[in-house]
Amino acid sequence: DVKVTQSSRYLVKRTGEKVFLECVQDMDHENMFWYRQDPGLGLRLIYFSYDVKMKEKGDIPEGYSVSREKKERFSLILESASTNQTSMYLCASSFGGVFDTQYFGPGTRLTVL
Amino acid sequence: KQEVTQIPAALSVPEGENLVLNCSFTDSAIYNLQWFRQDPGKGLTSLLLIQSSQREQTSGRLNASLDKSSGRSTLYIAASQPGDSATYLCAVSSGANNLFFGTGTRLTVIP
Numbered sequence: 001d002v003k004v005t006q007s008s009r010y011l012v013k014r015t016g017e018k019v020f021l022e023c024v025q026d027m028d029h030e031n032m033f034w035y036r037q038d039p040g041l042g043l044r045l046i047y048f049s050y051d052v053k054m055k056e057k058g059d060i061p062e063g064y065s066v067s068r069e070k071k072e073r074f075s076l077i078l079e080s081a082s083t084n085q086t087s088m089y090l091c092a093s094s095f096g097g098v099f100d101t102q103y104f105g106p107g108t109r110l111t112v113l
Numbered sequence: 114k115q116e117v118t119q120i121p122a123a124l125s126v127p128e129g130e131n132l133v134l135n136c137s138f139t140d141s142a143i144y145n146l147q148w149f150r151q152d153p154g155k156g157l158t159s160l161l162l163i164q165s166s167q168r169e170q171t172s173g174r175l176n177a178s179l180d181k182s183s184g185r186s187t188l189y190i191a192a193s194q195p196g197d198s199a200t201y202l203c204a205v206s207s208g209a210n211n212l213f214f215g216t217g218t219r220l221t222v223i224p
Binding site for chain 2: 004040041042043044045048058059090092099100101102103104105106107109
């Protein structure tokens, strides 16, 4: 079974802090994704990566950056956290991009005070 | 831009009933459509993926259909159980590497 893990289930940070969210998958998938999920807005794509060191912006990349130094690990970085970044963050991976099933991690609920 | 709508937002049914969840999308030029399940505070679990050339997919008590020309998909759940209680999300792929998600239908199956 595919396993996607995220470094924290719950995280509380202060405005202005630099925040790192880590995601690891164990199935040698090429593609990895970061989404945020907010009530009434559904899931929105922040960034995705189709290979090591490769990244593409999604719908809402502002205020975020990503890093993919190893195939199994995809990090989401909030350079200077703001209260409007309080959300549930979900990582996913897939073998064939959007042509294939995406496998999701358990999510990180981030609160920015 | 692709927009995905799921109606109703919430649904309660007694155990044992068959039920249908609806998903509609605005742009029929899709690669595929997926149905996911999400339990409270958890990530998403993929249930079914229908490629654009397919009309339906089945897995156990679940059957998903796709009518691309009308921009609609349904998820049929047979003989519902309390364990089916969750939020069900549909998502369509319209190209690039993006999935467009609906906001989900929260299903409660009453014992």
